[in-house]
Amino acid sequence: MSPKSTHPQSSNSPLVARRALRDGVYDAILEKLLDGSTPPGSSLGIDSLARELGVSPTPVREALVQMEHTGLVNRVALKGYKVAPPLSPEQVTELFDARIMLELGAVERAVAHTEDLVPELRAAHARHVLAAHRVRKLRGGDATATDNSDLREYFAADWAFHLLIIQAARNRFMAAMAESLSAHVHRMRQTVDHGTFDIDQAIAEHTAILAAFESGDPEAPARAMRTHLEGVERRSLDDA
Incomplete structure (x- = not known):
């Protein structure tokens, strides 16, 4: 029986590709927040963003969760995500x-x-x-x-x-x-x-x-x- 491979995970692995996709989606949404096209209070629909960016809803959802942690967007119960209000x-x-x-x-x-x-x-x-x-x-x-x-x-x-x-x-x-x-x-x-x-x-x-x-x-x-x-x-x- 051959020993188990000890080589590090390939850069083409699904996990790495998924992270790269999520990071790309994050950057694309961030650009929308900063270019004035989605002002404070605007709704951010996961499905509509996924269609616009040509990706599945999963990386969009992951990117928005990450943005919520940084305070750039807020999650409103039953209403999804909105661009955070202006800084006080x-x-x-x-x-x-x-x-x-x-x-x-x-x-x-x-x-x-x-x-x-x-x-x-x-x-x-x-x-x-x-x-x-x-x-x-x-x-x-x-x-x-x-x-x-x-x-x-x-x-x-x-x-x-x-x-x-x-x-x-x-x-x-x-x-x-x-x-x-x-x-x-x-x-x-x-x-x-x-x-x-x-x-x-x-x-x-x-x-x-x-x-x-x-x-x-x-x-x-x-x-x-x-x-x-x-x-x-x-x-x-x-x-x-």
Whole structure:
């Protein structure tokens, strides 16, 4: 009798394929939550989502259960799932408390890798500035944007700037915490009135963070990051 195989499970196994499908469905539903097509309070039908995504109801149900755990959707008895309501002022405050603790800790660690970080941070800041220019161009004066793709690009560039600093801390658990917070950061932005923006302030504050890293002062980046996060929190609460 031949011995039992001790090889690890094949990457083509049904279990791995199912997980990959569930993760893909999760990402697709998350994009719907963040692109403005399913605003807070919208119903999320499992069968209709399955038809739209071309999958069976099972991975849709699994993805929604996962989203319920993160607070992005709520399950209502006898009514299925709904997109969670906008963050309350208390939740916004808690979110920024978490961001300040995480990002200031990341900045303090990233300072040791400033030489490697600064060139990438300059490039990320340039992309953020270009995305901001596109928003101003499409939404300034009498111009009217036909969708929210410009905002999604802007917010993605904004978050990418922060994520570079978090990754420069070289701590995998900090990076995982940032990934967990990212959906809630984007969700918070959905609650802000699309007619008012803090683009100019955010660009100026990112410029100050970049300059702080370039200065060589090891304490300057943390001060600049705190000023930025506290400013974003204040503006978010004013618009909530």
